[in-house]
Structures are given as C-alpha cells and as structure tokens.
Amino acid sequence: MPLMKSWVESANSADCPFPLNNLPYGVFSIAEAEPHCGVAIGDRILDVTAAEAEGLVALTDMPLFDVPFWNELMEEGPAVWAALRDRLIALLSDGAAERDKVEPLLVPMAEAELHMPFAVSEYTDFYAGKNHAVNVGTMFRGAENALPPNWLHIPIGYNGRASSVVVSGTEVRRPWGQLKGPNDEKPRFAPCARFDIELEMGAIVGTPSDGPITVQEADDHIFGYVLLNDWSARDIQAWEYQPLGPFQAKATATTISPWIVTKAALEPFRTDTPAREVELLDHIKDCGPMLYNIELEVTLAPEGQAETTIARTNYKQMYYSAAQQLAHHTTSGCPMNAGDLLGSGTISGPTKPERGSLLELSWGGKEPVELKSGGTRTFIEDNDTLTLKGAARGAGYTIGFGDCVGKVLPALDDPYARG
Amino acid sequence: MPLMKSWVESANSADCPFPLNNLPYGVFSIAEAEPHCGVAIGDRILDVTAAEAEGLVALTDMPLFDVPFWNELMEEGPAVWAALRDRLIALLSDGAAERDKVEPLLVPMAEAELHMPFAVSEYTDFYAGKNHAVNVGTMFRGAENALPPNWLHIPIGYNGRASSVVVSGTEVRRPWGQLKGPNDEKPRFAPCARFDIELEMGAIVGTPSDGPITVQEADDHIFGYVLLNDWSARDIQAWEYQPLGPFQAKATATTISPWIVTKAALEPFRTDTPAREVELLDHIKDCGPMLYNIELEVTLAPEGQAETTIARTNYKQMYYSAAQQLAHHTTSGCPMNAGDLLGSGTISGPTKPERGSLLELSWGGKEPVELKSGGTRTFIEDNDTLTLKGAARGAGYTIGFGDCVGKVLPALDDPYARG
Incomplete structure (x- = not known):
C-alpha cells in the first residue's frame, strides 16, 4: 500500500509518523479546556468530539466521543471501527468535499497535552519474547534451565495493576x-537500586468476551496497539517473586504511548510468528500472520544531556502474537472487557544491542552500557529519561505511535511523610 | 457490646445473622425491578435507595444510592460511613420515631435476588495464612522448604482478575x-480434573490512596469485609504457575458473599495477629488488633444430597491482617481505588479438619474426605455445591455475612462451540 494523500500537507511526508494511512486515536486538551477525543493527522489533531457534535461523524444513535476515552467506540465492535476509519479517510483525503468544515476542527499537536487514550479495564503482562526469557532465565537459573518447561507451550502471563498505567510524559517516582x-x-x-525498563507492545482488547475464544476470534477482538514500558524494580522483584510472581516490583507505573494505532493501520505490516520449536496445541496455534513488523528503539537521556539509543529491535521478534496471548487468556472462561490491556512481554532480538531491558543489556549489572554523553548505566539513575519509539515503515510512509517517555524522579526521603 | 434491639422483631434473636449490630450493605432486586442498594435487618432488607429518595437518609448533597453498588459511599470516606451507620441505627432502633416512614421500605429478604454489592476495581489475592502456606509448601517442596524465604517478612500477594469476581449463587462452570x-x-x-475451593475473607478498600500508606492508615481505608471463595484449578496451576504465578488457574471465578459487613460491625471482634516468628520491618508491623475473631465453615453438598461440613476454622488464624496486606500493597506507590478487593489467602487452622481447601483436606488427593451423604471427595465433582459460612459471635447476637455459595457445573464438551 502506498502513501494515502491528505489535504493536511504535513501528513504527506515519508517520515511523518501520522499520515492518512495511520489515523491513531488519542485524547488531548489545549490550555485549560476539557480533554477531547482526537485523531492524529500530520502535525495536527482532528477534534473528533467536536466533529461528532457538529454531525461530521455520526456512527451510532448515541454519541461515542462525549467522553475523554475511546472505550465507547471499542464496545461498538469491528463494523463501527471500520466505519469510523472510512469516514475519517473521506474527511481528510486530498480533495475531500468537506475540507472547509473539517479544517476549523484541527488543532496544532505541538500545543496539545495528551492524556490516557482509554480507560484501562485490567492489565495483563506476558513473558512471551523468547530471547528475553532465555536471557533472564540464563542469568537466574543457568543456561540449561533458562526456559521454564511450560514456556514453549503457553504464553506465560500474569495479572498486572491497571491503576498504575500512565500515559507518556508522566514522571515516575523511584519506588x-x-x-x-x-x-x-x-x-x-x-x-529500589535496580530500576529498569521493559520494552513491550501493548494490545488493547476492544470486543468483550465471556468464555474461551479462538486465536482468530482473539485477533478480531483486538482494537489496536500502543508502545508499553513496564517499569520494573529488579531488586524488589528478586526478593518477592517466588512463588506467586511479580507484585510490587511492577506496580509503580507502566507507561504507554499516547496514540492507539489501529489494527487497520498495521494491516500491511502483518508477519508470521517464528517457526515453532515445539508444536503448539490446536487452541493456541496462530492461524495466519498475527505479528507485525514494527521497528522499536529505546533511548536513555541523563538530565540535560543528549539521548543514547541503548536498544533497537522489532516486534516480530515475539514468539507469541497478541492474538495467541488473548486466546490463552480466555481458556479458563476469564471474562475480557473493552479496555483490557495486554503487554507483550519484553521484546529482545538475538544480539546484545537488541535487548529490551537494562537487566539484559548490562547482563544483570555486570556489563555497563556506554552513553554517548559520557558515563555508563547498569540500571536507571535518578532524573534519567527513558523513551520507547516505534515505527512500521511502508513504501513512502511511516506508521508511528508517538514516543513513550518517562523521566525517573529520585525516591522520596521518607515515603510516609505527608506533604 | 450486647444485642442492640430493633423494632424489626426478627433481628432480635441471638442467632439471626443480621441484627441491628450488623447492618451489612448489599444490592438487591425484587421480581423484575431494577437493583437497589439495601441493608439487611433481620429477615428484611431496607431499601436504602428508596430511603434516600424519600429524604430519610441524606448524607451528602448528591445522591449516593441511585446506583446499584456501594462504591459511591466508599468514596465519601470514614466520616460519612459513620454518619450512615448512625442514621440507620436511629431509623431501625426499637422505639424509633420514624418507624412509620421506614416500615414501608422494608422488603422480605426471602423474595429478593442479591447482586454484586460493589463494583470491583481490581482484585488482589494474598497467600498470608501460615498453616495453608506450610501445608501447600510441604506438598510441593517438602517440609524443609515449605515456607518460601520471604514468607515471614512480607504478605505475599499477586494480582487476580477483577472481571471474574461474582456474587454468591452464581453457578461456576468447570474450566x-x-x-x-x-x-x-x-x-x-x-x-480441569482438580477443581478446588479456597476459603478466604475479602477486604474491600474504601478510601483511595496514591502512595505508600502506613498499616494504621490502611486499616482506616478498609470499608468492610466479605467471605471469598477463590476457586482454583490445581492441575492448571501446577503447569502454569512457574515462574510468574497463577493465571488461568484462578481466572474462572471468585465468589463473594452478598453482604459487605462493615468494619464498625466487626469492631467488638478485633483480635491480634499471632506472635511474630521473625520481627517484621517497621512499615509492615501491626499497630493494634487488626484481625477479627470470625468463625468460618465450608460445606459440600452433592446434587440433591445433604451437605457435609468439610472444614471449620477462624479468620484469626491469619498471620497477616488485611491492613498489613494493604500497606504492603502500596509500598511501591501502587494507586489503590475504592472497590479494590483483597483476598486474605486461604485460611487454615493447625489441624486437619481446619483446612480451607480440598488440596489440603485430601492432602493432594491422597486422603479422600468422607461425606455424610456417602461417598468421598478429593476435589470437587460436577454439580457439587460448595458453601462458605462466617459468623462473629457476640454476647447474645451474631454478625453474619450471608452464605457464599457456588454450584460447579460440568465442563462444556467443546468450549469453542458457539450456542
């Protein structure tokens, strides 16, 4: 698929993250105004709440965008998701008849504050990247026992804490x-002395379910994707995680990128999961290309200094797709809701510069990572800013997510002092 | 504290679970009517939604009970919680001046359907009963490694699945x-061939927090308690739980009793946690009696047959109080919200008939439990009904929770068949 041309000129350059092909969904506010639903196009945001109020977008009898989150659209299901995308493309395409009505509803992205794009119902984090699992397993249990016995048979996951999910730009206090x-x-x-990132993709469930669903149904239920940084306190985790898994080590914050990139925008970038080393049981087999070719990058910037790219990898390095994860999630009959967020698990490629956590990059703190600005890092230091970046690159266009940024503030002197 | 007398005569008997001393909060409906908030008194339910609409209960400028859950009251905080209790006692006490206005708002409990009493924000399950942890650890890791090294230092917990929490009476499908x-x-x-119960108490967070809180603050933030059955698929759990904890094994359902028993009603039954075997760090030390003396019982009834009491124990067997669990939960800065549910972990006493799960009662399936109606059980069989019962017994009165009941239906022949 080539670049789709928009009358919003800034959307038509090959490296703009928000061309007409993308149209990701976010929530924004300008100055003191209430947050509205918006769609990114070039260097602008289309105020979808206003577009709906003016009758330019009318998908259902009841308004969908009079709330500052996208969950109401999710609940409507894939036919309405497609109808909205078609309508937005019609409004924003080069030569669109209604350009005069739409143009006043565009606001400059540079002036907007971005908020959480959806209300997180529940948050589940997986451990479904094989290189990461092997790296961590080798450090903790030795190379021979690196992968747990179940790893090649199920996407291992655990429930995280939805209340701790924050949008890009939110400062994170060292716990x-x-x-x-x-x-x-x-x-x-x-x-915490070993505070870390985890480079992940987040899949957002759009369609509720109330019983086991197939991998194909699961793929149909996914609404879109975000970048996800699962901040991890490695020293807290080491002491607490046996026998029932990570708890407080993962509860300080999980940061997501501000724009939900829809499955429709990612369609041209679908790719297969890697060859299976052990045949999966039928209920969890991929039934088509359900991963995506998305280039990923992590940067670290000490306060007031230039950023260093500390890792580059690709979402296609995952062993299990989000559809497989969601299908596994429902095997027990677990009810799923619109706004459920599934973290992929840390995405690491096979070589050292492709590792998606400082734990792996510094091999448990033994091999410091060099920074361009001078100095090294084993784990995050106070006032470091960590940024995840993601892009799917098509012929003459780019599908971007918006950066997923977090600055780590020093721990409080006394966490129980009341200000 | 003696029995408080009510003009609702059925509330004044020593074994009535809902005397004026109790006043637990639930959500009910009669026939086809919309669910309303209600308070149990004797064999009646006071329609609190109607009482508020008629001006008999007026705590805040905005209505609190025009929704079918108690979260809005929780958000108001302890002063309003106390004001409501005072008002209800005034309306329902023997000789109350407003009896004539209140009496028409009572409905027979026997005719009411009970619903979820609150919207569960997030659900956390702990592993904080020592006899249970020693029993399970001995079965899985041997007596010498029964307790994990962290067990005596932190209340081990993991995030569960809020969407799977259901009210007593909901049938549970074998996963x-x-x-x-x-x-x-x-x-x-x-x-699942090893489907099990876990006898627990659930603590409900009423007051939100957004950073570490002390154990005393945590106790102040708790709104009330329910009985909780954390249904557990032991065979699924055995295969999945390493290294990141239980996931699908605990996601089919968690059943709670229908009435939220307030902290105020349980006040006379406060008791200390057991002597510490190892001194706790300051931030997690109990600072007063924060457990409760609540008698607990589990019964099993095969279809159409009499029930057998398979376990009797007491909430005071816990090693960690709910306040300690909540304080630990916030150490990382994890935000807590009104409606967060904390499962205590399985409550087992020191002797065999006091064990709160079939896993322990049958010692991993090796020692079948005999039923009065004939036959035995290692784990739950299809169409068995499992019931948790709880009572705090005062001088001449009883604080009951309402039974926590679930019947286990057979697994579907094909879980992916669509009806």
Missing part, C-alpha cells in the same frame, strides 16, 4: 520496597 | 485448561 540481597542477613525497606 | 502431569510426555487441553 521503595522490601529488598534482600543474596548475602544480606535480613531484608530492609529502602529505595 | 478447560492446558494440563501436564509430571509423567505426561506432552501437555494437553482438557477439562
């Missing part, structure tokens, strides 16, 4: 937690 | 899942 090193006699309560 | 026995060559997808 306190209970820590005990292998040689410490007793645990202590102290600030 | 399918991926299973692999220790001697199986490969996993298979099949109905």
Whole structure:
C-alpha cells in the first residue's frame, strides 16, 4: 500500500509518523479546556468530539466521543471501527468535499497535552519474547534451565495493576520496597537500586468476551496497539517473586504511548510468528500472520544531556502474537472487557544491542552500557529519561505511535511523610 | 457490646445473622425491578435507595444510592460511613420515631435476588495464612522448604482478575485448561480434573490512596469485609504457575458473599495477629488488633444430597491482617481505588479438619474426605455445591455475612462451540 494523500500537507511526508494511512486515536486538551477525543493527522489533531457534535461523524444513535476515552467506540465492535476509519479517510483525503468544515476542527499537536487514550479495564503482562526469557532465565537459573518447561507451550502471563498505567510524559517516582540481597542477613525497606525498563507492545482488547475464544476470534477482538514500558524494580522483584510472581516490583507505573494505532493501520505490516520449536496445541496455534513488523528503539537521556539509543529491535521478534496471548487468556472462561490491556512481554532480538531491558543489556549489572554523553548505566539513575519509539515503515510512509517517555524522579526521603 | 434491639422483631434473636449490630450493605432486586442498594435487618432488607429518595437518609448533597453498588459511599470516606451507620441505627432502633416512614421500605429478604454489592476495581489475592502456606509448601517442596524465604517478612500477594469476581449463587462452570502431569510426555487441553475451593475473607478498600500508606492508615481505608471463595484449578496451576504465578488457574471465578459487613460491625471482634516468628520491618508491623475473631465453615453438598461440613476454622488464624496486606500493597506507590478487593489467602487452622481447601483436606488427593451423604471427595465433582459460612459471635447476637455459595457445573464438551 502506498502513501494515502491528505489535504493536511504535513501528513504527506515519508517520515511523518501520522499520515492518512495511520489515523491513531488519542485524547488531548489545549490550555485549560476539557480533554477531547482526537485523531492524529500530520502535525495536527482532528477534534473528533467536536466533529461528532457538529454531525461530521455520526456512527451510532448515541454519541461515542462525549467522553475523554475511546472505550465507547471499542464496545461498538469491528463494523463501527471500520466505519469510523472510512469516514475519517473521506474527511481528510486530498480533495475531500468537506475540507472547509473539517479544517476549523484541527488543532496544532505541538500545543496539545495528551492524556490516557482509554480507560484501562485490567492489565495483563506476558513473558512471551523468547530471547528475553532465555536471557533472564540464563542469568537466574543457568543456561540449561533458562526456559521454564511450560514456556514453549503457553504464553506465560500474569495479572498486572491497571491503576498504575500512565500515559507518556508522566514522571515516575523511584519506588521503595522490601529488598534482600543474596548475602544480606535480613531484608530492609529502602529505595529500589535496580530500576529498569521493559520494552513491550501493548494490545488493547476492544470486543468483550465471556468464555474461551479462538486465536482468530482473539485477533478480531483486538482494537489496536500502543508502545508499553513496564517499569520494573529488579531488586524488589528478586526478593518477592517466588512463588506467586511479580507484585510490587511492577506496580509503580507502566507507561504507554499516547496514540492507539489501529489494527487497520498495521494491516500491511502483518508477519508470521517464528517457526515453532515445539508444536503448539490446536487452541493456541496462530492461524495466519498475527505479528507485525514494527521497528522499536529505546533511548536513555541523563538530565540535560543528549539521548543514547541503548536498544533497537522489532516486534516480530515475539514468539507469541497478541492474538495467541488473548486466546490463552480466555481458556479458563476469564471474562475480557473493552479496555483490557495486554503487554507483550519484553521484546529482545538475538544480539546484545537488541535487548529490551537494562537487566539484559548490562547482563544483570555486570556489563555497563556506554552513553554517548559520557558515563555508563547498569540500571536507571535518578532524573534519567527513558523513551520507547516505534515505527512500521511502508513504501513512502511511516506508521508511528508517538514516543513513550518517562523521566525517573529520585525516591522520596521518607515515603510516609505527608506533604 | 450486647444485642442492640430493633423494632424489626426478627433481628432480635441471638442467632439471626443480621441484627441491628450488623447492618451489612448489599444490592438487591425484587421480581423484575431494577437493583437497589439495601441493608439487611433481620429477615428484611431496607431499601436504602428508596430511603434516600424519600429524604430519610441524606448524607451528602448528591445522591449516593441511585446506583446499584456501594462504591459511591466508599468514596465519601470514614466520616460519612459513620454518619450512615448512625442514621440507620436511629431509623431501625426499637422505639424509633420514624418507624412509620421506614416500615414501608422494608422488603422480605426471602423474595429478593442479591447482586454484586460493589463494583470491583481490581482484585488482589494474598497467600498470608501460615498453616495453608506450610501445608501447600510441604506438598510441593517438602517440609524443609515449605515456607518460601520471604514468607515471614512480607504478605505475599499477586494480582487476580477483577472481571471474574461474582456474587454468591452464581453457578461456576468447570474450566478447560492446558494440563501436564509430571509423567505426561506432552501437555494437553482438557477439562480441569482438580477443581478446588479456597476459603478466604475479602477486604474491600474504601478510601483511595496514591502512595505508600502506613498499616494504621490502611486499616482506616478498609470499608468492610466479605467471605471469598477463590476457586482454583490445581492441575492448571501446577503447569502454569512457574515462574510468574497463577493465571488461568484462578481466572474462572471468585465468589463473594452478598453482604459487605462493615468494619464498625466487626469492631467488638478485633483480635491480634499471632506472635511474630521473625520481627517484621517497621512499615509492615501491626499497630493494634487488626484481625477479627470470625468463625468460618465450608460445606459440600452433592446434587440433591445433604451437605457435609468439610472444614471449620477462624479468620484469626491469619498471620497477616488485611491492613498489613494493604500497606504492603502500596509500598511501591501502587494507586489503590475504592472497590479494590483483597483476598486474605486461604485460611487454615493447625489441624486437619481446619483446612480451607480440598488440596489440603485430601492432602493432594491422597486422603479422600468422607461425606455424610456417602461417598468421598478429593476435589470437587460436577454439580457439587460448595458453601462458605462466617459468623462473629457476640454476647447474645451474631454478625453474619450471608452464605457464599457456588454450584460447579460440568465442563462444556467443546468450549469453542458457539450456542
């Protein structure tokens, strides 16, 4: 598919992340105004709440965009998702008849504050990237026991904390937690010393379900994708995670990129999951190309200094697709709702510069990562800014997500002091 | 504290679970009417939604009970919680001046259908009963490694699935899942063969928080308690839970009792957590009696047969209080919201008949439990009804929760068949 031309000129360059092919969904506000639903086009945002109020977008009897989140559209299902995309393309295409009515509803993206694009119903995080699982398993259990016995048979996942999901730009406070090193006699309560990122993609469930669904149905139920940084306190995790999994180590924050990129926009970039090393059971087999070719990058910038790209990889490195993860999630009959967020698990490629966490990049802190601005990192230091970037590159156009940014503030001196 | 007398005569007997001392909060409907908020008193329910509409209950400028859940009251905080209780006691006490206005708002509990009493924001399950942890650890890891190294230092918890929480009376369908026995060559997808209960108490967070809170603050934030059955697919759990904890094994359903028993009603039954075997760090120390003396019982009834009491224990057997669990939950800065539900973890006493799961009662299936109606059980069989019961017994009165009941339906022949 080539670039689709828009009358919004800034959307027509090959490296603009928001061409007409993309049309991702977000929530924005300008100055003191209430947050509205918006669609990114070039360097503008189309105010969809206003477009609906003026009758330019009329998909259903009841308004969908009078709330500052996209969950109401999700609930409508794939036919309405497609109808909205068709309508937006018609309004924004080069030569559109209604350009005069639409143009006043565009606002400059540079002036907008972006908010959470959807209300997170529940958040599940997976562990479904094989290179990451092998790296972490090798560090913690040795190369021979790197992959748990179940790893090649199910996408391992655990429930995360929806209340901790924040939008790009939200500052993240280094947490306190209970820590005990292998040689410490007793645990202590102290600030996390091994605070880390996890480079992930987040899949957003659009269609509710109330029983087991197939992988094809699961793919149909997914509304779109975001970049996702699953901030991880490695020292808290090491002490707490046996036997029932990560808990407080993952509860400080999870940051997502501000724009929901729809499945329709990603359609040309579909790709197969890698060859299976062990045949999967039928209910969890991919039935088509359900991964995506999305280039991913992580940068780290110390305060006031230039950023260094510390990792580059690709979403197609995943072993399990989001559709497989969602299908597995429903096997028990677990009810799924619009706005459920599924983290892919950390995405690492096979070589060292492709690793999606500092834990892997610094090999547990033993091999510091060099920064362009001077200095090194094993884990995140105070006031570092970490950014995830993602782009699917087509012939003459780019599908971008908007950066997924978080600055890490120092831990509080006394976390129980009330300000 | 003695029995408080009500003009609702049925509330004044020593074994009535809903005397004036209790006043638990639920949501009910009669015939085809919309669900309303209600308070149990004797064998009646006071329609609080109607009482508010008629001006008999007026706590805030905006109505709190025009929705079929109690979250709006929770959000108001402890002063309003106390004001409501005072007002209800005034309206329902023996000799109340407004009896004539209140009496028409009472409906017979026997005719009411009970619904979820609150909207579950997120659900966390703990593993904080020591006898249970030792029993399970001994079965899975041997007596010498029964307790994980962190167990005596933190209340171990994991995030559960809020969408799977249902009210007492909801039938539970035996799930399918991926299973692999220790001697199986490969996993298979099949109905769960080791479906189990977990006898727990659920604590409901009323006051939101957005950073670490102390144990005393945590106790202040708790709105009330319910009985909680954390249905568990032991064979699914055995295969999936390493390394990131239980996932689909716990996602079929969690059943709660229909009435939220307030902290105020339980106040006379406060008791200390057991002596610490290892001193806790300061931030997680109990600072007063924060457990409760609540007698608990589990019954099992095969279809059409009498029930057998298979376990009797007490909430005071817990090692960690709900306040300690909530305080630990916030150490990372994890935001908590009104309607968050915290499962205590399985409550087992020190002797065999006090064990709160069939896994423990049958010692992993090796020691079948005898039923009064004939036959035995290792795990739940199709069409068995499992019931949790709870009561705090005061001088001449009882604080009841309402039974927490679930019947287990057979697994579907084909979970992917669409009806």
